Amino acid sequence: MTAVAPRTPARRAPAPHRFVDPTVRDRRERAAGRSRRKDTLEAAAWLAGVGGVSFMLASGSVDVTSVAGLLITLGRIAGIAASTMIMAQLILIARIPLVEQAIGHDRAARVHSQLGRIGFLVIIAHIVLLIAGYAMPTQTGLLAQTWDFVVGWGGPMFMASVGFVVLCAVVITSYAIVRSRWRYENWHAVHVFSYVAVGLSIPHQLTDGESFMSMGVAWWYWVVLWTVAVGGLLAYRVVRPLARFLRHDIRVAAVGTLPDGSTVVAMHGRRLRKLGARGGQFLLFRFLQAGMWGQAHPYSLSRTVRDGWMRITVKPLGDGSSALRTLKPGTRVMVEGPLGIFTDESRSGDHLVLAGAGVGITPVLALLEAADIRPGGCTVIVRAHSEAEIPHLDEFRELAAARGAALHVLVGRRGDGWAPAAFPTRLAQLVPSIAGADVYACGPQPWVDAVLDDAAAAGVPDERRHAEEFAW
Incomplete structure (x- = not known):
């Protein structure tokens, strides 16, 4: 027998190394980081609601042995879900840089609006389920039980009822069929009352809600969540604009009109690069001139910001943008932002x-x-x-x-x-x-x-x- 030497497997040629531009690699890593932050924020919103429901189940006050008890339990879950949605809405619209950079202002505003519509239906379910659940064992009529909730339960519940009425008005005016017939300024003035509705509804959750009224860990959990949501809104919608107003001293430097009809507004100020605005972003501008100070409008930058100068160019498509032609040099300007991830x-x-x-x-x-x-x-x-x-x-x-x-x-x-x-x-x-x-x-x-x-x-x-x- 002739010995046969073992065959050595042929080696494959190594795959050619594909060069990746370091700049492109850095961009891809940043994009992946934004995606992770977005996923983290979404997971945190879900976990906040799950935590609230978990505390409710752990409280020992859940009764699902009767139809009335089941309705009350479902009503309480709906209330926790609605409150979590409202917290998420506040955080989405608070213009918090972490949220803005991860999601983008347009997407944040869109999700805010969607949550508002869904949350309103969940609030209605919360109210209807609780009224039906509490009325059933006592054979109390639905109208009588509703009256007892509003009047008999005291101040916080009455405040929540008023808040619900205010919220109904806000939701109705938010639908496109109404908004299409309203001037932006009128709609925005009514929409501000949604914050009033939220403020009126918070106390009853901590004083009358069985899951959080014991002043224990669950109470503090709910207080912390509301503090983050409301605190973020106040910090970035009120405190930061006021601080920047004082720090940067932004004023209108010159106003001009281009051949296409656009209005050019040049502004000067102190250390404007510290605003952190990038090319492609926009800010909310509030011009403190008679007839204009009560309105803040979004305008994109038409050149990159210098330390002492920035510029917007606006087509006169509405009342607010058309009024820019009347701005007087020296008018003080309050800004919010920068906003958007179009950068x-x-x-x-x-x-x-x-x-x-x-x-x-x-x-x-x-x-x-x-x-x-x-x-x-x-x-x-x-x-x-x-x-x-x-x-x-x-x-x-x-x-x-x-x-x-x-x-x-x-x-x-x-x-x-x-x-x-x-x-x-x-x-x-x-x-x-x-x-x-x-x-x-x-x-x-x-x-x-x-x-x-x-x-x-x-x-x-x-x-x-x-x-x-x-x-x-």
């Missing part, structure tokens, strides 16, 4: 596409100025009916040339997509490497949707498609 910090791709139309053109200009780009690494698309309607077009051209960005000025009547009817085009035609890019679109919502749909069709994943909604 270079949200990128994770190796190319940057900036698309702006209408009111969304100016934040694109600021983002072009601030973005970390290399020559050839950015494509800018500006869309309008005519060049005369594009604010700061000369600045776009100067910045694009200085930064090595490709600028496409697309004018003409709109066609079926986002491009002019006379020059139909796709993002993949303007940007051959579009699948590896981040696409930022800002402007009227139908136009933004068309741009992002085109980007999705070209292979741009969801996490690299960015939009800034202009909605309230």
Whole structure:
């Protein structure tokens, strides 16, 4: 027999090492960090409600042996769920930097609104279940039991009842069919009363709620949750704006009008970089001039902030934006923010596409100025009916040339997509490497949707498609 030497398996050639730009790697790590923070915040909201229900179950006051007891138990669970939703709403709208940077102002406002509608239904379930549960064993009528809740239980329960009536008015005016017929200022004035409704409802949870009235660990748990929610709102919606008002001394420096009709407001102040505003973000501006001081409106920065100067450019589309033309130099300004994640910090791709139309053109200009780009690494698309309607077009051209960005000025009547009817085009035609890019679109919502749909069709994943909604 002939001996056969064992066969040595052939070695595979090592896979070629793929070079990843350190800058791109850093962007991807930041994006992953934001995703983790968002998941953590969502988990914390769920755990807060679960903790409340757990304390209720551990209190020993739960009765599910009768129909009345089951209704009361379900009513108490509904109350805890509704309160948790309200806490989450307050935190989402408090403009806390940690929340804003993880979720973004647009998404936070949208979830805030959704929770408000769902929470209102849960509050109704809480009230109906408790009234039915308490009325059943005593054979008390529903109306009589309701009256006993409002009057017989004393001050905190009466305050909660008044708060519920106020909340009903707020919810009704929040629906789109009503908001579409209201001026923003009128709707906002009514919406402020939602905070009054919340304030009126908190005491009865701590004095009449069986889960938390014992002044034990559960009571302190609930107090801490409400302190975080209300404290965050007061700290970032009241205290911080007042502190910045005193610290930065922002005043109107000059007001001008562009050929397209946009109003340019330049402001000066002290150490304005300390505001932390990035290109692409917006702030809420309250101009302390007669007839305007009671309103705060969101306006995007149209250039990056300098230490002593910042600028907004606003199209006169409503009463508030049209009134900016009447601003007088020297008028003091109070700001909230910066808000939004429509910034270079949200990128994770190796190319940057900036698309702006209408009111969304100016934040694109600021983002072009601030973005970390290399020559050839950015494509800018500006869309309008005519060049005369594009604010700061000369600045776009100067910045694009200085930064090595490709600028496409697309004018003409709109066609079926986002491009002019006379020059139909796709993002993949303007940007051959579009699948590896981040696409930022800002402007009227139908136009933004068309741009992002085109980007999705070209292979741009969801996490690299960015939009800034202009909605309230």
